[in-house]
Amino acid sequence: MNNQAIEILLVEDNPSDLQLTLRALQKANISNRIHVARDGAEALEFMQGSSTAGDPSPRLILLDLKLPKVDGLDVLRQLKSDPRTQAVPIVVLTSSKEQSDIVESYRLGVNSYIVKPVNFERFSAAVKDLGLYWLLLNQSPNRAE
Amino acid sequence: MNQDTSSSTPGRWVIPLPKSGALVYLGAMVLTASTIALGASLDHFFRGHATLVLLLIPVALSARWGGRGPGIAATLIGVLGATVLLPAYTGAEPVTHGYQVALLCSGLVISVLAQREQSPVPESPAASAEAGNLPPPDLRAVLKEYADLRIALNEHAIVETTDHRGVITHVNEKFCAISQYSRGELIGRDHRIVNSRHHPKAFWAQFWATIQRGEVWNGEIKNRAKDGSYYWVATTVVPLREDHRPPRHYLAIHANITDRKLAEENLRTATRELLDLKTALDEHAIVAMTDPAGRITYVNDKFCTISQYRREELLGQDHRLLNSGHHPKAFFQEMWRTIAAAGVWHGEIKNRAKDGSYYWVESTIVPFLDEQGRPRQYVSIRADITVRKLAEAALRESQLRFSAAFQYSPAAIVIHQRSNLAILDVNESFLEMFECTREDVARQSLISAGLLDGNVAHDISAQLDARGEVNNLEVVARTLRGKLLHLNVSVKEVELAGESCALAIVVDLTARRRAEEEVRTLNSVLEKRVMERTAQLESANHELEAFSYSVSHDLRSPLRAMDGFTQALLDDYGEKLDAQGRHYAHVVRDSAQKMSHLIDDLLAFSRLSRVPLARRAVRVEALVREVVAELLPREQGRALDVRIAALPDCQGDRALLKQVWLNLLSNAFKYTGKRPHAVVEVGCLSTGSVPIYFVKDNGTGFDMRYAGKLFGVFQRLHRMDEFEGTGVGLAIVQRIVQRHGGKAWAEAAPDQGATFFFSAESPSEILHEQPSH
Secondary structure, three states: OOOOOOOEEEEOOOHHHHHHHHHHHHHOOOOOOEEEEOOHHHHHHHHHHHHHOOOOOOOEEEEOOOOOOOOHHHHHHHHHHOOOOOOOOEEEEEOOOOHHHHHHHHHHOOOEEEEOOOOHHHHHHHHHHHHHHHHHHOOOOOOOO | OOOOOOOOOOOOOOOOOOOOHHHHHHHHHHHHHHHHHHHHHHHHHHOOOHHHHHHHHHHHHHHHHHOHHHHHHHHHHHHHHHHHHHHHHHOOOOOOHHHHHHHHHHHHHHHHHHHHHOOOOOOOHHHHHHOOOOOOHHHHHHHHHHHHHHHHHHHHOEEEEEEOOOEEEEEOHHHHHHHOOOHHHHOOOEHHHHEOOOOOHHHHHHHHHHHHOOOOEEEEEEEEOOOOOEEEEEEEEEEEOOOOOOOOEEEEEEEEOHHHHHHHHHHHHHHHHHHHHHHHHHHHOEEEEEOOOOEEEEEOHHHHHHHOOOHHHHOOOEHHHHEOOOOOHHHHHHHHHHHHOOOOEEEEEEEEOOOOOEEEEEEEEEEEEOOOOOEEEEEEEEEEOHHHHHHHHHHHHHHHHHHHHHHHOOOEEEEEEOOOOEEEEEOHHHHHHOOOOHHHHOOOEOOOOOOOOHHHHHHHHHHHHHHOEEEEEEEEEEOOOOOEEEEEEEEEEEEEOOEEEEEEEEEEOHHHHHHHHHHHHHHHHHHHHHHHHHHHHHHHHHHHHHHHHHHHHHHHHHHHHHHHHHHHHHHHHHHHOOHHHHHHHHHHHHHHHHHHHHHHHHHHHHHHHHOOOOOEEEOHHHHHHHHHHHHHHHHOOOOEEEEEOOOOOEEEOHHHHHHHHHHHHHHHHHHOOOOOOEEEEEEEEOOOOOOEEEEEEOOOOOOHHHHHHOOOOOOOOOOOOOOOOOOOHHHHHHHHHHHOOOOEEEEEOOOOOEEEEEEOOOOOOOOOOOOOO
């Protein structure tokens, strides 16, 4: 990783999914400043650590729900309830189509909820759209410098 | 002095003439004077001789009337008046002495003659004999006999003699006694003095006609005594005649029959009364008389009517003719014993009429005894009580019925007086309920018997006063053994024999209460169990939910990997593969896709049973349009005509129904994919009470032979290379429709499109309508 500010925090535990997601992001030329957290605890550590350190927060968090250690919804809750991190857009990227998950996520303040299509092309397209939207189109609050 | 002017005695003067002597003399003088005056006026015509002629009239009259004396007086006055005074007055020439003498003589002669004409006062022959008319010696004996007879007669009978005119010439003592008149009042008087006016004119006419003919008359006469009282006499009137000349005297001999007559009249009166009584009796009662042996001697009309026998059929018969067989022999034996012993018997008898029908009579049989005290006849008087007997029987039966109803009613009933709560009657159920005997409640009040508490009684009484009835009041009471009772009491006010009473029906709730308690307990136990089960179910559901969730999630991940890396393979190393190699890669990818769909469908399908059905009014037309709008974007670039008709609302779960429409419509779009011009129609059949929706397409259709497989899970009627699909879609439709109580079916023909029908409600159910959301 270069020492440029991280743009995307990708929280994903499944190696296949991880690889595919990275591949999709790369193909879409979204960014290469991506940090990967393999479970919820790592994700929280990273976020809390970077804000403590005063590093600028990532511009987008792609969060899977089914995570070991700390569950995705938990991460969501914590991040959204922490004033330091709540402004960061979080997009849940998960296989779960369950209403309960969707409802809960939005309740917790998720910015978007995407279901990972099995079809890779569609998955790629979705990732690309995501990236373009959140990194380029969407206005984020200025990052703390 | 009443003289009967109606009696017709021939020769009798009509003018009433006074009999007293002085008046007769005066009358003579007046008559004479008036004749002189008349004569004087007629002198012109008769030249002075008229007076002479005329004078003869008053003289004759006076002599006839009064006898010799008055006649002579009239003569003297006449001569004096006519021959001396009148000429002096009128100045006419005086009458010659010879003329005077002639007048005197004629007057004297007339007077004497007239005297002789008069009937002499009959003197008894014996009296005249005593007066000196000495009859010949043989007549003396006859007279003696006659005198004796007379004395005897006078001792026995009432005797009178009258002259031919009816004037009494002689009466005996008895006559005076019975008529109460004295001899002086009777002699010379007309016998009508004792007339009572009882007998009509015709009677007297016949009487006089008979005796004047010289015949003896016999009869009964009612006379009137001096004091106005009446007496009857049996009379024989004998006309006394000399040779064949008309009778000059009548001898009447009477016997006093007043008593007899009175007795006769009393008898008549009594008889009439008896007859009246009998008639009245015949009107009212059935009367029969029998001889001592019991044979019928008399029956009245009513007897004939009720027994239906004619009089001839009854007389001489025994009463056994009417025997109905109802009474035992002893009954009749007792009856005969009573009346034969001269006792009066009363009783009720059932008889048999001629036609075989029965009637009841209330009878009184009275024996009548002869001089020896033995019955000589029996008189029976009966009243028809058939109707009463029938009424009695009906009443008895009714009483029994109601008594039975009261006594054996399963509800406990008590009748008591309102004033003092005195118990009048209770039925068996009551005794059972309160565990007491009839003796326990006899002559007790509800309170004194220990059945009811004072307060409760007061409550009930107050309600009765207010409304006249109490309905389903729940009270607590105790049985006589002290057991507590929960009762439901209903009371109604009734009036019995003028007394205000109450009829109370008591239902024991104790058992019911217990049962209710049990039910309640059971219910709560059940509820607990249900809650437990529900909890179990819910937790099971949760588990299932979690399971399927994690399963689907976990299954999808590898699928993604499969698909993704195969694509990566194609992307990165595609040019190193030949067509076959690339084909294999595609197959891998397709399989992954299919599996993904399968998982989705399965998940949805399994969830269908778990999701509760929320039934509300659904705006179906709007829903369909929504679904179509969702699906259309995928069908871009082809000629697809979707026609949606007006669709009625239905009751159902919107989310689930949306799945139905999604499946049916996506199928329709899918299977018309090969048509150059696809037409999909959505509508509703108008038959029946529930709406039947349909989706009709002009797609590839199917063979109806396989229609049964249509809704099976994973069943498909087309090959995967023709049309893709998992075969779960219609199963989902079926499952949802069934959960709604409806049905789903399809009609199609190969290559001619298909129509899928479904209803979301069962025809008979009209479930609770919820407001549409």
